[in-house]
Amino acid sequence: MGEETFRLARELVDEIMIVSTDEICAAIKDIFDDTRSIVEPAGALGVAGVKKYVERTGITGANLIAINCGANINFDRLRHVAERAELGERREALLAVTIPERPGSFRKFCQTIGNRSITEFNYRYADAQEAQVFAGIQLTEGKEEKNRIIDALREQDYPVIDMSDNEMAKLHVRYMVGGHAPGICDEILYRFQFPERPGALLKFLTGMARGWNISLFHYRNHGSDHGRVLVGIQVPDAERPQFHQYLHELGYPFWEETENPAYRLFLDGRG
Numbered sequence: 001m002g003e004e005t006f007r008l009a010r011e012l013v014d015e016i017m018i019v020s021t022d023e024i025c026a027a028i029k030d031i032f033d034d035t036r037s038i039v040e041p042a043g044a045l046g047v048a049g050v051k052k053y054v055e056r057t058g059i060t061g062a063n064l065i066a067i068n069c070g071a072n073i074n075f076d077r078l079r080h081v082a083e084r085a086e087l088g089e090r091r092e093a094l095l096a097v098t099i100p101e102r103p104g105s106f107r108k109f110c111q112t113i114g115n116r117s118i119t120e121f122n123y124r125y126a127d128a129q130e131a132q133v134f135a136g137i138q139l140t141e142g143k144e145e146k147n148r149i150i151d152a153l154r155e156q157d158y159p160v161i162d163m164s165d166n167e168m169a170k171l172h173v174r175y176m177v178g179g180h181a182p183g184i185c186d187e188i189l190y191r192f193q194f195p196e197r198p199g200a201l202l203k204f205l206t207g208m209a210r211g212w213n214i215s216l217f218h219y220r221n222h223g224s225d226h227g228r229v230l231v232g233i234q235v236p237d238a239e240r241p242q243f244h245q246y247l248h249e250l251g252y253p254f255w256e257e258t259e260n261p262a263y264r265l266f267l268d269g270r271g
Helices: 003-014 021-035 041-057 075-088 105-113 142-155 167-171 200-210 237-250 261-266
Strands: 092-100 118-124 130-138 160-162 187-195 213-220 226-234 254-256
Touching: 021 041, 021 075, 075 092, 075 167, 092 105, 092 142, 092 167, 105 118, 105 130, 105 142, 105 200, 142 160, 187 200, 187 213, 200 213, 200 237
Parallel strands: none
Antiparallel strands: 092 130, 092 160, 118 130, 118 213, 187 226, 187 254, 213 226
16 A cells, blocks of 8 residues: 555545444434434434534535445334433433432422433432432533432432443333332332423422422433433322312322332232
């Protein structure tokens, strides 16, 4: 190989963009938003690479071309793409946070995050001292905002691990948070529809300040005008009338699921 050829080859290698699965999914979403065409992941590589090139170089005023191709995609794969696109666009952060296991901790956690939408929250009672929660938080300013959130949580002495780039956490762990919690008492299970707007979750938690402990919580934003939430709450029998009154005052649609066989088999605190 001649010296000039080697130089050109080296320059080409230096411009190769390596993109992640999340960035490819974000590119598929971009192509759909702009053209209403759905391409397969390999077909979106060019757009993902161009986006990363622009981000890395800061280039402006140039005509950049990416080839889109391929229709090897189906509804099942689209579900995965939709889940990962927000992460690829840096519009969501996934955090593992340790909070104290006591009434009011979840509310304080949300107050620390501020007026941001929580896109996902997975938690199941496991220990009398500490609770491990898996939370998704909507971002509007990308990585810088994520770092500010992490710093704010650590200032409040919350141990935090950023899971946004953890492939196993994104593929598997986020769907596996749960299980039986032996020995937990007075637990009842409810399914809710929360209005999909900032503050809806905090409104719910503020009413829980009466001392009822949340022992299970699962929520994931699915892009509709309401969020589907599953909540386990420890409410002594004598306080059930007061609790039911609170639910009606809250105004969110709800259904009790305490006798649901899926709960009894897989989540019930009595094991």
